[in-house]
Amino acid sequence: MPADVRANREALQSLPWEIGVPKPDPTIVVDRVTRTFGGLAAVNVDHIEFQRHCITGLIGPNGAGKTTLFNLLTGFDKPNSGTWSFDGRPLGRLSSHQVARLGVVRTFQLTKALNKMTVLDNMMLGATGQRGEGMLRALLPRSWRAQEDGVRERADELLERFKLDARRDDFAGTLSGGQRKLLEMARALMTQPKVVMLDEPMAGVNPALTQSLLGHVKDLREQGMTVIFVEHDMDVVRDISDWVVVMAAGKVIAEGPPESISQNKEVVDAYLGAHHDAPLTVEEEEKVLAESEALIRAEQAQHDELMNESRRHS
Amino acid sequence: MDVVTILTNSLQAAFGPLAAFYALLALGLNLHFGYAGLLNFGQAGFALLGAYSVAVTSTRYDLPLWVGVLVAILAATIFALLLGLPTLRLRADYLAIVTIAAAEILNLVVRSRVATPVTGGTQGISQFSQDFDALAPWSTFERFDFFGIRYSGKDLWAMTVGWSLVALLCLLTWMLMRSPWGRVLKAVREDEDAARALGKNVYLFKMQALILGGIFGALGGVLYALAVTTAQPDAYQTSLTFFAYTVLILGGAARVLGPVAGAIIFYFLLAFTDNVLFQLTRGRDPIVPADILTASDAFQLRFIFVGLGLMALLIFRPQGIFGDRREVSLDAR
Numbered sequence: 001m002p003a004d005v006r007a008n009r010e011a012l013q014s015l016p017w018e019i020g021v022p023k024p025d026p027t028i029v030v031d032r033v034t035r036t037f038g039g040l041a042a043v044n045v046d047h048i049e050f051q052r053h054c055i056t057g058l059i060g061p062n063g064a065g066k067t068t069l070f071n072l073l074t075g076f077d078k079p080n081s082g083t084w085s086f087d088g089r090p091l092g093r094l095s096s097h098q099v100a101r102l103g104v105v106r107t108f109q110l111t112k113a114l115n116k117m118t119v120l121d122n123m124m125l126g127a128t129g130q131r132g133e134g135m136l137r138a139l140l141p142r143s144w145r146a147q148e149d150g151v152r153e154r155a156d157e158l159l160e161r162f163k164l165d166a167r168r169d170d171f172a173g174t175l176s177g178g179q180r181k182l183l184e185m186a187r188a189l190m191t192q193p194k195v196v197m198l199d200e201p202m203a204g205v206n207p208a209l210t211q212s213l214l215g216h217v218k219d220l221r222e223q224g225m226t227v228i229f230v231e232h233d234m235d236v237v238r239d240i241s242d243w244v245v246v247m248a249a250g251k252v253i254a255e256g257p258p259e260s261i262s263q264n265k266e267v268v269d270a271y272l273g274a275h276h277d278a279p280l281t282v283e284e285e286e287k288v289l290a291e292s293e294a295l296i297r298a299e300q301a302q303h304d305e306l307m308n309e310s311r312r313h314s
Numbered sequence: 315m316d317v318v319t320i321l322t323n324s325l326q327a328a329f330g331p332l333a334a335f336y337a338l339l340a341l342g343l344n345l346h347f348g349y350a351g352l353l354n355f356g357q358a359g360f361a362l363l364g365a366y367s368v369a370v371t372s373t374r375y376d377l378p379l380w381v382g383v384l385v386a387i388l389a390a391t392i393f394a395l396l397l398g399l400p401t402l403r404l405r406a407d408y409l410a411i412v413t414i415a416a417a418e419i420l421n422l423v424v425r426s427r428v429a430t431p432v433t434g435g436t437q438g439i440s441q442f443s444q445d446f447d448a449l450a451p452w453s454t455f456e457r458f459d460f461f462g463i464r465y466s467g468k469d470l471w472a473m474t475v476g477w478s479l480v481a482l483l484c485l486l487t488w489m490l491m492r493s494p495w496g497r498v499l500k501a502v503r504e505d506e507d508a509a510r511a512l513g514k515n516v517y518l519f520k521m522q523a524l525i526l527g528g529i530f531g532a533l534g535g536v537l538y539a540l541a542v543t544t545a546q547p548d549a550y551q552t553s554l555t556f557f558a559y560t561v562l563i564l565g566g567a568a569r570v571l572g573p574v575a576g577a578i579i580f581y582f583l584l585a586f587t588d589n590v591l592f593q594l595t596r597g598r599d600p601i602v603p604a605d606i607l608t609a610s611d612a613f614q615l616r617f618i619f620v621g622l623g624l625m626a627l628l629i630f631r632p633q634g635i636f637g638d639r640r641e642v643s644l645d646a647r
Contacts, residue, residue: 076507100513108511114504115644117497125501128513130494135522138493139486148494173644191512 005224008053009242017256017264020047027052027195027226028073028104033082035068042068043079044250050195055217055227057241057258059234061271064247066230067109070199074106075099086195101128103194107201109230113180115173119164122172122183123155124148126190155190162186162216178209185216196220198229202236214240234262246270318462320589326463327585331541333577334476335361338534339558340565340573341483345527347559348567349491350520351503352527353410356397357558359417360528362550363389364535366424369439369545370432379445383536390532393420394525402520414552424547438546446540447471472541479537480574483530488570499523500568531558560624566634568641575635583623587616 011024026049035043043065050056058066071077075096083092114122131137132144159165162182202210220227231237238258246254248270339357346354367389368382401409424433447454450471458465490496498519501509506516539545565576591612594602633642
């Protein structure tokens with residue numbers, strides 16, 4: 001593991017487990033970002049920083065706003081208010097492709113393999129700064145042929161690493177669900193990103209492939225990339241994250257190292273509802289019974305009163 | 315029944331200037347729909363702009379032919395920009411609605427009384443192909459015979475230019491589609507968001523494809539107007555766009571030579587059924603008695619037969635002549 005990666009991971013150990021805690025070496029910084037759909041505040045994040053060279057897990061129950069936050073950070077959606085920056089550069093006004101060109105690349109919850117293109121073409125598409133992507137330059141193969149060979153070589157290396165090399169010339173649409181996840185991740189790497197944002201990379205993947213995917217995600221960190229990922233499987237989150245951010249109802253409700261999260265009361269409440277597992281003692285049970293009886297009596301009294309009143313009127 | 319006449323007539327149509335015109339329109343649609351996934355239902359509008367560009371510049375302003383062609387390209391570019399600017403950021407179906415409406419508007423404007431001094435109204439403009447005919451290396455009034463298939467010198471000239479243009483644009487399409495530009499375009503067709511997430515400016519690629527395919531259509535309009543020496547609004551109705559789509563799907567979308575094969579086969583089938591029906595119903599004592607089918611009814615029947623043929627094709631070969639069956643099966647997933 002490179003020294004700076006280890007240093008950045010260790011630096012997280014000494015941080016307090018507080019929401020919005022400043023990181024020693026932040027790459028993405030989010031400030032007062034809100035996004036509402038109608039009356040619903042899908043995202044309402046006050047302040048959050050993501051440490052460079054680390055794997056940050058973003059967790060939370062369904063509808064917590066994780067994917068919406070991803071969409072905002074990568075320019076796929078526009079916020080109602082707020083700012084965020086990448087390496088000190090504000091990203092708020094950039095469109096999605098510009099964000100990707102800066103080195104923040106994402107994958108999607110529902111895998112977007114380009115079905116009617118070959119696996120290799122999927123990969124080669126990912127390379128940025130291709131000269132042959134200009135319409136007029138495209139007609140002069142001499143101007144892009146050499147670059148194209150380089151891109152193909154890099155694509156083949158990545159395909160081999162992700163064990164997709166056997167499917168190189170097949171249509172991406174013929175891959176299995178797990179292979180598509182691998183392809184999407186490998187394709188994202190073709191852009192040579194600095195930050196990789198993975199939206200549920202393990203969803204719908206069989207356990208055997210999950211292990212290999214996890215290995216690839218850890219590799220990204222080894223290579224100096226910053227990884228932010230959304231995940232539901234707590235075992236996965238515990239296994240690979242250096243830091244965990246928990247969202248619920250659009251807000252960040254906790255952040256800290258993975259071991260801090262499972263004990264956090266806010267988090268447990270958000271996932272399972274408050275008072276979900278408080279055992280009832282005999283006294284408490286009697287109290288609850290008494291309360292409900294009182295309630296019933298009160299309702300009965302109210303009902304009688306109403307009846308009397310209506311009788312009086314008639 | 316005269317089988318030789320039927321075949322020669324059908325072949326004459328299959329390679330005639332009209333088939334080249336349809337091939338050009340379909341080549342444009344291939345860029346739009348086949349490669350970029352843009353549903354342009356206004357290709358007739360682009361063709362109309364091309365036809366009227368050469369007609370108006372030469373008859374009203376006495377400008378040479380090449381100016382007319384330049385104006386046609388420019389007009390198609392502007393039309394594509396107007397269509398694309400508001401719609402290409404939206405979902406695909408908006409483009410379809412806007413293009414079909416815009417082509418219809420163009421047609422109505424050309425017909426309108428206000429525009430009549432320039433466009434000739436419903437009568438259109440005729441007699442402007444002298445410059446074009448003068449370029450022919452042979453006499454445009456003579457008749458030429460190829461193995462029994464006869465063409466007038468003028469048709470032969472329009473065919474030569476038309477099919478050369480088709481060949482040139484096929485080459486252009488082929489070169490573009492094997493380049494990284496073509497790869498991005500196909501990715502846009504498959505999934506815009508995926509392309510965006512990889513740093514591609516999807517809007518720009520869609521606009522470029524819309525303009526280029528529109529120019530193909532306008533050049534088709536130029537060729538057609540010069541071949542028939544008239545520019546007349548009835549020739550550019552919405553049905554023209556749908557015939558061009560038929561040609562494209564018949565040949566196989568997203569295949570360079572698909573539109574060419576499609577145009578030839580479509581025109582062959584159309585002329586073939588037409589000729590067979592004509593032979594069956596002609597004369598004093600027709601093969602099919604007149605109380606079953608008259609000659610004028612037979613003319614209407616040909617589209618029914620061609621339609622049935624197309625249905626059979628889509629059932630048994632949904633990918634078209636040149637398409638790849640595997641690609642079509644992926645759509646169902």
